[in-house]
Amino acid sequence: MTDLVLVRHGETVWHAENRYAGVSDIELTPRGHAQADRLADWAGQAGLAAVWASTLSRARITAAASADKAGVELRTDPRLRELDFGEGEGLTSAEMAARFPEARAAFESDPAAHPLPGGEDPHLAADRFVAALDDIAAAHPDGRVLVVAHTTAIRLALCRLIGVPLGEYRRLFPRLDNCALTELRLRSGRRAAMLQYNSPIGAVR
Numbered sequence: 001m002t003d004l005v006l007v008r009h010g011e012t013v014w015h016a017e018n019r020y021a022g023v024s025d026i027e028l029t030p031r032g033h034a035q036a037d038r039l040a041d042w043a044g045q046a047g048l049a050a051v052w053a054s055t056l057s058r059a060r061i062t063a064a065a066s067a068d069k070a071g072v073e074l075r076t077d078p079r080l081r082e083l084d085f086g087e088g089e090g091l092t093s094a095e096m097a098a099r100f101p102e103a104r105a106a107f108e109s110d111p112a113a114h115p116l117p118g119g120e121d122p123h124l125a126a127d128r129f130v131a132a133l134d135d136i137a138a139a140h141p142d143g144r145v146l147v148v149a150h151t152t153a154i155r156l157a158l159c160r161l162i163g164v165p166l167g168e169y170r171r172l173f174p175r176l177d178n179c180a181l182t183e184l185r186l187r188s189g190r191r192a193a194m195l196q197y198n199s200p201i202g203a204v205r
Helices: 030-043 057-070 093-099 101-109 122-139 151-162 166-172
Strands: 002-008 050-053 074-076 144-149 181-187 191-199
Touching (some): 002 151, 093 101
Parallel strands (some): 002 144
Antiparallel strands (some): 002 181
């Protein structure tokens, strides 16, 4: 079995206005860098076998200090990237409601069945993200691994791994704080147990 510590990257410049970043490559704020430093302090004492990250810079930069403190090489996988929000990229919820009200309402009703216009199918996003986690677990059997990625992708993966409908991800997991810890124990046959969710270790309050 492998313990996977899933972490959302540090705060970005779009965070204050809650703009949907998705696949847009957005910079960390000074607070985001400070959160990454706190995460690294935790990582240095967490007994990590490896550190993996999404290829988007906000995740890579967040993970880099943790890999250094843990004494391991930072590895990346493009399958760990965030969901592509299509026409919603860079917009707030209110701006989406003004530009495409029917599509936004459908998304809020069932975000898995009704992705934002031009956006990625959440089922396919969950498939690729969980496949990456499977490969990471296979590469580090009986180890503890830090995976730095993104809020929606992580929540979709959680639903898939614990066996609940993907359309429930916004209701079951309403928030995922920057650099908070969510830990899963992944056993053979893709059986998963949640050890912690959104724990504030490593977060700057």
